[in-house]
Amino acid sequence: MFGRNPTYTNPKPCKHLANYKLNHGLNGYNSIQKSFKITPHGRTAMNGDQSKIPRCNFCSGYQGRLYFCLICSSVSCCCSPDSNHALLHSQTENGHEIAVDMERAELFCCVCCDQVYDPDFDEAVMSKQIMEMPRNNNGVDVRKEKSNKRRKLISDSNNSKELFLRMGRGSKSCFPWGLRGLNNLGNTCFMNSVLQALLHAPPLRNYFLSNQHNREICRKISSDRLCLPCDFGAIFSAIFSGNQTPYSPARLLYSWWQHSANLASYEQQDAHEFFISMLDRIHEKEEQARPSNKDDGDCHCIAHKVFSGLLRSDVTCITCGFTSTTCDPCVDLSLDLGPSNGSSTVVADKSRKPSKNTGVSTLVGCLDLFTRPERLGSDQKLYCPHCRERRDSLKQMSIRRLPLVLCLHIKRFEHSPIRKMSRKIDWHLQFPFSLDMAPYLSSSIVRNRFGNRIFAFEGDGSDMSTEFELFAVVTHSGKLESGHYVTYLRLRNQWYKCDDAWITEVSEQTVRASQGYMMYYIQKMPFYKASEELNHLPISPRGDPFLSTAECC
């Protein structure tokens, strides 16, 4: 049902490797295991004898790629097609076809002149690595039992009785049901833009529309009259009522001001800040009403169930390779836009002039940057428990667990406390409509550290889909102090521009050309599609928020 990453399946061995395995089994792998040497970065090489550098048997050369024959332990080099001594070796000695690339500790077939893969070999390499690395397995959790922390998101539909409530379409309208403008109450486009995105996040929509946060009960039991989730729920009802005239979310604004007194003004605010504070308020209120059991450490409030993921941070000591790993929950990812204008980064292709003020970045590039190992500056030396002193380290972020709805926030507003200035980065950002987050998962990132290995890491084969689909984009235009937020929504395969009270149909190109500030992606699951029809809304008495919505008939 959910796609598995195809790189984790075993490639078919060439006939020479198959022959070798038949005749020699694992003897060769085990005997060279002792000569594997692991760098603190996680790469393995064959070093054997440190005092003598390995030289080719035919030409005594030490340059180019050196291959170690698994049968006779002789070394041959391969510098160019004319000087391929590895091939020569396989031709002079019968059956000596499989060798190991000494620099990379990878299998090579001298006859096919190509890399070959054998899970048994990779296991020999990995078990050496795990034994050797300083305690803590270098951040690798190997073949742990599947943790039972999986949140049960999909209800068991066999047990629950589902009542289907057919909602009338009401007056004839050209826009799909649920699309309604929001009046600007005085520089509140920051609120309107985020609200539009949240109103159309299917899990949130289903939760509030099915009255999971019961407003009557809440009013009775709540001591203070203020309840942000109630007001938020009221907006859902209003937006999905079928009425198409623009709505004024005054009550929500008032409630939000009450909670965030410092932001209660008619000045322009940051949409991202509003988003985070909304999630916080919803979480607080739900915690008050239903204190969650902290057994599995996961919060069960709707805000976290939908948006919360787990971020993993690995800090590796450069000297000894000891890695310390921490996991922290997060409700969104804030991504940097890439190298700033003043840096000395050079674009590899010299014919392309490095563009400064009109840089074009891609969202995928930002995600790559986010998960790239970062060398911490020498002023940030961290204490390494293994070396027992402060050492230079590398830090790398990865995603341990993906949320249901992924909010990607682009850091376009730069505040420099040193220079006491703030500025906005106007670069256009290319973002995909379909995003596969697999390369940014912890399992992929950790796997990549050890090179091309076929080896089971924890978290592999997880049944959470890594494919995401874009359903809302909050864009910002204008300057830092005076700008305007607009949201683009995708409903039933059509994009709509939500500019406060004005809703218009737009093309895909318009959306792609906009200046993305916050992108909302939802996991592609069989139940949720941005294109689904909303005529049927099941209500389950069990109160589980995630129900399969009936397909359009």
Added chain:
Amino acid sequence: MRRASSINRPPTPDAEVDQEQELSLQEIINIKLIESGEKERLKELLRERLIECGWRDEMKAQCRAFTRKRGRNNVTVDDLVDVITPKGRASVPDSVKAELLQRIRSFLVSAAL
């Protein structure tokens, strides 16, 4: 008349002596670099710089393009290395080259002392 080739063969040269006599300056430096561990450090530094400046991503893209053109099952590691190596060497940024040369120079100075 066929002469037995073994009679007129010169005496077998002493292999080790030959190797030492043939060691060029370049080889000596290389050996010193490896033995002191400096070569590993330089390689790590080079790796970092080439990733930062986008060179590695560029090479990855070129490999993909080549593989797509030839067909996935018609490409070997040797093919890729032959095709990509000249492009790779040519596109290393000057700043990276300069930095590494500087490091090697200072190593030589310290090794000569």
